[in-house]
Amino acid sequence: MAKEIRLNAFEMNCVGHGTHGLWVHPENTRHRYTELAYWIELARLLERGLFDALFIADVIGTYDVYKGSRDTAVREALQIPNNDPFLVVPAMAAVTEHLAFACTFSTTYEPPFPHARRMSTLDHLTNGRVGWNVVTSYLPNAAANFGLDGMVKHDERYAIADEFMEVCYKLWEGSWEDEAVVRDRERGVYADPAKVHEIAHVGKYFRVLGPHLSEPSPQRTPVIYQAGTSARGREFAARHAEAVFVGGGNVEGVRESIADIRRQAAALGRDPQHVKMFPSCQIIVGRTRAEADAKRAEIQRLLSVEGMLAHYAGSSGFDLSRYQPEEYLEYRDTDHGQTSARRYTQGKRRTAREVIEAIGKLGDGTLFFTCGTPEEVADTLERWIDETGADGFNLSQHLTPRTFADVIDLLVPELQRRGRYRTSYPPGPYRERLLGPGQARLPTGHPGAVYRRAAAVAVA
Numbered sequence: 001m002a003k004e005i006r007l008n009a010f011e012m013n014c015v016g017h018g019t020h021g022l023w024v025h026p027e028n029t030r031h032r033y034t035e036l037a038y039w040i041e042l043a044r045l046l047e048r049g050l051f052d053a054l055f056i057a058d059v060i061g062t063y064d065v066y067k068g069s070r071d072t073a074v075r076e077a078l079q080i081p082n083n084d085p086f087l088v089v090p091a092m093a094a095v096t097e098h099l100a101f102a103c104t105f106s107t108t109y110e111p112p113f114p115h116a117r118r119m120s121t122l123d124h125l126t127n128g129r130v131g132w133n134v135v136t137s138y139l140p141n142a143a144a145n146f147g148l149d150g151m152v153k154h155d156e157r158y159a160i161a162d163e164f165m166e167v168c169y170k171l172w173e174g175s176w177e178d179e180a181v182v183r184d185r186e187r188g189v190y191a192d193p194a195k196v197h198e199i200a201h202v203g204k205y206f207r208v209l210g211p212h213l214s215e216p217s218p219q220r221t222p223v224i225y226q227a228g229t230s231a232r233g234r235e236f237a238a239r240h241a242e243a244v245f246v247g248g249g250n251v252e253g254v255r256e257s258i259a260d261i262r263r264q265a266a267a268l269g270r271d272p273q274h275v276k277m278f279p280s281c282q283i284i285v286g287r288t289r290a291e292a293d294a295k296r297a298e299i300q301r302l303l304s305v306e307g308m309l310a311h312y313a314g315s316s317g318f319d320l321s322r323y324q325p326e327e328y329l330e331y332r333d334t335d336h337g338q339t340s341a342r343r344y345t346q347g348k349r350r351t352a353r354e355v356i357e358a359i360g361k362l363g364d365g366t367l368f369f370t371c372g373t374p375e376e377v378a379d380t381l382e383r384w385i386d387e388t389g390a391d392g393f394n395l396s397q398h399l400t401p402r403t404f405a406d407v408i409d410l411l412v413p414e415l416q417r418r419g420r421y422r423t424s425y426p427p428g429p430y431r432e433r434l435l436g437p438g439q440a441r442l443p444t445g446h447p448g449a450v451y452r453r454a455a456a457v458a459v460a
């Protein structure tokens, strides 16, 4: 049977997320991101469209690499101002029943103990509908905000991330036994002290005694997402991720990334199908080809090349303002994001002028882009899913709420007609929706599962 296509909405608690310059469009409501009503309306819309999850990106520094200044970022609202992704979730959870929320949090600068508690709190409040997008941060300004003299080196960030995960797993999976909470009113015992454990973690980067302050939540460990596809990033994904936001704009590249991560996951003893894959995707859909093309032209007209260049400089480390137009861009390891650094430096050599032209063009080939009628877009999505082994898409917005509303009103019915999209939500927590009934907790084979008490006793 043909695989159902899942959709996640790619969002951020800010004005300019990934396609810059568009906030000025009269229909774009992104400047309302400071209002609770904005998030409530968005969550209701996505649940009406039977989306799997709302994925909220985040950064903890500003983009100040381009021209050695943050001015472009501030002027264009490029991820600054930028509010906290976690704090909008409870309001959205209160008005939805199924939609999941995957929030981004970096393992590089803040310690694991309070983060683990925040995630447990959200997992309780959402009744098991949270995920965590684990990032390691690529902006030098973030390091300065947390008291460091410079960026932590790329691969060391992943080493910190590995230990951060270990601490979290110990807190979520190992600290409280399933039977610890007894709520015995007769005896006045809420929890059995013998079944609540310190974790006594002592490692290279963290020392955490415990116990975890939260009692076990529906999923215990939130669904783990990851998005970096450097060699080290893939290794991290293969070990920890239950869902991966795969970058890359052509079928071959995405298929290769997916196959590689799944191969590495299998080598680590995990079920490779327990790693769900969501390539980034931009969709412009219209009732007719002419309507879709007109929407595309309107968005292209507003797209800010300066904003896109400032974004690219921060995420890749390549400041194109410092290049001569005919100078070639050559790959070099940067301590920014290596996925971004590779974006225009793999395959055919390109000059700075060619890269700038590509960056300023919608659908520049670095992520999946499709524009057309519902039938045309559905054909393309089906092909991408079938040819890459992906499970769905991480859908970026151009205009809020129009991008998502168009997909829900025009594309989703077409996919449903083809049996390629759910017609109702299955019950249960987020992880069950990804892995199947009865699988609310981390599956055996996942590195976090070894910290479960029952598992530890069985091994002893």
Ligand SMILES: Cc1cc2nc3c(=O)[nH]c(=O)nc-3n(C[C@H](O)[C@H](O)[C@H](O)COP(=O)(O)O)c2cc1C
Residues within 6 Å of the ligand: 056, 057, 058, 059, 104, 106, 134, 135, 136, 137, 138, 154, 226, 227, 228, 229, 230, 231, 232, 233, 234, 245, 246, 247, 280, 336, 337, 338, 339, 340, 394
């Ligand atoms: C779809 C997608 C979404 C991402 N979202 C974020 C984010 O919200 N915050 C962040 O700091 N990094 C984000 N990243 C960057 C990665 O998580 C990663 O930190 C970066 O690519 C550097 O890792 P790498 O060198 O392994 O590519 C995202 C990457 C992709 C492909």
